[in-house]
Amino acid sequence: MELDDGTADAVLLAASGRSLLIFTSAGCATCRLARQVLPVATLPVERLYWVDAERSGGLVQRYGVFHLPALFLVRDGDFLGPVQAPLREPALVAAILTAAEREPEELP
Template identity: 90%
Template sequence: MELDDGTADAVLLAAPGRSLLIFTSVGCATCRLARQVLPAARLPVDRLYWVDAERSGGLVQRYGVFHLPALFLVRDGELLGPVQAPLREPALVAAIQAADGRASEELP
């Protein structure tokens, strides 16, 4: 599902379980790879949410996105922080599990 500055907060706050919020851009080759790889990966999340960084500058600023793609774990409407790993399933699974153990905070 695609999110933007106008929809992200309401959707993320209402989503039960774990959500992976993924910032991408059309001109980013690694982002195009993420759009191919992540939907097919068996990740320990309930859903993927995509944000076009070029069209959602407010979210980019609030989440402090500097490099694309940027991934963040949200659980039950609370931010668990960034997920930093190569775009390979085992590394992503481990990074998501590590992020899931962090203390949560309010969405930015």
Template identity: 60%
Template sequence: MPSLELTDFDADRQLLELSGTSLLIFTSIGCASCRWARRELPGMRLPVDRLCWVDAGNNGGLVERYEVFHLPSLFLVRDGQFFGSLQSALQESGLSAMLQQALARESEELP
């Protein structure tokens, strides 16, 4: 699955311009769960077109705007529309179901 590294400087433009579904994941190098997510999520068969990674330690503007309080934090964006945060265990079946539920919600503008 394709992956992108996003920063405070390019995330808005990228997320607005990308077609399809993007799973936006905030991580940090010092977080064991984040390291696990970076290793395992790319191999999962998730109903998304790409994974978009944000290093929370280096991108405080995005962390503040998305109101990230714990890591890893996951958000869903499709065709420039924001479908909110995802509260799910990082397991393929549960995460896939949560992604489908999120896409059924009313979309919003990106934070």
């Protein structure tokens, strides 16, 4: 599902379980790879949410996105922070499980 500056907060606050928020851009080669790899990977999340960084500057600023793709974990409307891992399933699973152990914060 695609999110933007106007929809992200309401959707993320209402989503139960783990959600992976993924910032990408059309001109980013690694982002195109993420769009191929992540939907078919078996990850410990209930859903993937995509944000076009070029169209959602407010979210980019609030989440402090510096490099693309940028991944963040949200659980039951709480922010668990960035997920930093190569776009390979075992590394992503480990990074998501590590992020899931963090103390939750309010969404940025």
